[in-house]
Amino acid sequence: MNTRQLKFSATVMTCLAAATMSAQAQTLNKINDSNKITVSYRESSIPFSYVPAPGAKPVGFAVDMTDVIVADIKNQLRKPNLEVGLIPVTGQNRIPLLVDGTYDLECGSTTNTAARGKEVSFAISHFYAGTRLLAKKTSNIKDYADLNKKVVSSTAGSTNEKVLRQYATDKGIDVQMVYGKDYDDAFRMVESDQAVAFAMDDILLFGLMANSKNPALFEVVGTTLQQEPYGCMMRKDDPEFKKLVDGTISRLMQSGEFAKLYAKWFESPIPPKGIVLNMPMSAQLKSNMKALSDKPM
Known part of the structure; x- marks a missing residue:
């Protein structure tokens, strides 16, 4: 690297450091x-x-x-x-x-x-929440073993996604994950049958279900995988x-x-x-x- 490149690199690093400090x-x-x-x-x-x-x-x-x-x-x-x-x-x-x-x-x-x-x-x-599943009552999804070779929605980057993936790996369950941009989007995937279940914190699932167009169509199922402090x-x-x-x-x-x-x-x-x-x-x-x-x- 020549002198000019070194000076340019130093200037860039200085600017980045200043931005981080700010x-x-x-x-x-x-x-x-x-x-x-x-x-x-x-x-x-x-x-x-x-x-x-x-x-x-x-x-x-x-x-x-x-x-x-x-x-x-x-x-x-x-x-x-x-x-x-x-x-x-x-x-x-x-x-x-x-x-x-x-x-x-x-x-x-x-x-x-x-x-x-x-x-x-x-x-x-x-608050303390736990990962569970929201599914249509007609889907016959009652626990995680029922997800084998099925599509499950969640939100990218959530702890729930990571927990479900690890649980599925440990138990030999073949789960295909799809991601909504937010909770509403992931819930709509279940509503429209793009996914059989939505994996998320139990309290958020109850809230989404309660405020949906037809709460009676859905249920929150599955054992709680872990407790998560908010x-x-x-x-x-x-x-x-x-x-x-x-x-x-x-x-x-x-x-x-x-x-x-x-x-x-x-x-x-x-x-x-x-x-x-x-x-x-x-x-x-x-x-x-x-x-x-x-x-x-």
Whole structure:
């Protein structure tokens, strides 16, 4: 490599390093300097974060929690008129867009895993889910062995995809995976018989089924493959911001407000159809309201 090429290469590396440092800037400083925080939402992650009707604002358990966190950020920065931006994310882009600084906080249905922990930080776990299957009642799918030589939908990059693939390999089950761009898309594959089942977190499957055109056509089946803790995501190596987010969540859990939010979204009628999920708080989540753990799956 000649001198000119070396200089060009050094310049490129310097620019890349500067961009990375900018994206990794301490979040509260970034928010304070720009007078804006950008938070993400999911379009169909019922009841955590979803859009109940075309053109409507996102709602959900995690959206309400995000609102409280943002209120605490406004108080700490003494910026009551702080601008709040919203950005939709998918399972594929939620981590890259957070890491590169496009948005600042994600509270939704993201599982805290050790692998993801190498790229982002997670707050105190706010839910525990398990991988199961949603299928039409007429499909005769009752457990994972029934998936042999059949097509199953999921979302690319999800922990559920990886868990099902590993389980199928271990048990000698020949499963063909297809991927939706989001939960609604993967569910429609089952509705239209492009797939016999949709592998995803049980709570999301119950939410999608409850809000479908004809819930009576479907059922959630299969044993729970594993327990997965959900946590709000933040950029890594930002202890000040993590302390604030964890502080908000722990206050909600200890004050009783978290339990009220849970009852609102999991045990009461939710938009748009007023469906009740009838999903009492799990023993594991009750335990974590005291332990306040952010341990990965």
